[in-house]
Amino acid sequence: MADRFRVLVAFGTRPEAIKMAPVIGELRARADRFETVVAVTGQHRAMLDQVLEHFGIAPDHDLDIMTPRQSLTDIAVRGLAGLDSVLERTAPDLVLVHGDASTSLLGSLSAFHRRIPVGHVEAGLRSGRRFSPFPEEMYRRLADALADIHFAPTGGARANLLREGIDPRSVHVTGNTAIDALLWTVRPDHRFSDPDLQAVMAGPARLVAVECHRRENWGEPLHRIFQAIADLAESRCDLRIVVSVHRNPEVSEAAIRRLAGRSGVLLREPLPYREWANLLARAHFVITDSGGLQEEAPALGVPVVLCREDTERPEALEAATVKLVGSDPGAIKTLATTLLDDPREHARMARAINPYGDGRAASRTLDGLEYFFGLRAQPPQEWRPASCTAPPGSSPPPYRG
Secondary structure (H helix, E strand, C coil): CCCCEEEEEEECCHHHHHHHHHHHHHHHHCCCCEEEEEEECCCCHHHHHHHHHHHCCCCCEECCCCCCCCCHHHHHHHHHHHHHHHHHHHCCCEEEEECCCHHHHHHHHHHHHCCCCEEEECCCCCCCECCECCCHHHHHHHHHHHCCEEEECCHHHHHHHHHCCCCHHHEEECCCHHHHHHHHHCCCCCCCCCHHHHHHHHCCCEEEEEECCCHHHCCHHHHHHHHHHHHHHHHCCCEEEEEECCCCHHHHHHHHHHHCCCCCEEEECCCCHHHHHHHHHCCCEEEECCCCHHHHHHHCCCCEEECCCCCCCHHHHHHCCEEECCCCHHHHHHHHHHHHHCHHHHHHHHCCCCCCCCCCHHHHHHHHHHHHCCCCCCCCCCCCCCCCCCCCCCCCCCCCC
16 A cells, blocks of 8 residues: 555636535645645636635646637647646655546546546536537536546435446535635635725625626627616615626627726726625625526525526525526516515525535545555535525634645
């Protein structure tokens, strides 16, 4: 048996970095058993760097593949070649990937080519539609097919894997590491570095947070969503709407066209993760098409107006903390108005039933890795949702950066 097992953690985007940071921290805390190597593709350069700095992560290998207006094929070609080179040089005992971004598939595939085992964090999510979310649905399915060990965030995700013939002995239900990162970051005494945001928090107006960027909404759907937000801002003087504007020109140009100069609307480039998490915790509700926000907002008791036609995260729909509205302006405005004017409906959606985690998913993930390598006799204890979530500012396990 090896003295220590070398685990290469590969990711490339801001959401992956947020969700893998607690896993990296836990790996480092078990340095007597694991050697940690971090490789990033850098396909979201500035947004990725914000998170790396926040969690104190210095990559051992940075491929820096980002180019202006890069296509999915550009990312795939450069990412696969770069990761293969890293694997050749580092010879890890296992490659750990996350979720459904390009690096998840590319890291799994490059490891498979070299017969290196793959662990997949946040495995098993499914929408059941090949092109929604695009390309993430197929990237995640393919990574799951290549993985040797699957860390499913929920029982529903595990059920999806078992239906596809995945060996049940390879699947561990851990909760979602996003909640680990979130509870570690959100604090009730946080002060915002942006004076405009600090003024919003100090004022009487209710806060609505907005983040919409998904590829399947590019074009007319995104314009309809932003126009609905513009109409909402115009009709309500009791709101302050903070819009996180993704740097992709398909998103930023639509946001500027529909929302720039609107009273009550603040357009901001993606905030540093600490700022965004604390803003989210203070929102009356969030309007989004994001995958990760469907997990984070319920953990904070924040209702979600989801601008998608379907979701690979049905648990929050079942818990009624998320409601689907698509890109229909009427549906968006109707639900938003209800959440503003009907306290009982807001309370129903904001009830703190969190199906996604308790802040200890990273620890369960490492227990699963130890079980995989024969370092422990029993698999990790399965995550099961409690009736309530920890409030912002409570004390989850400390981040081990």
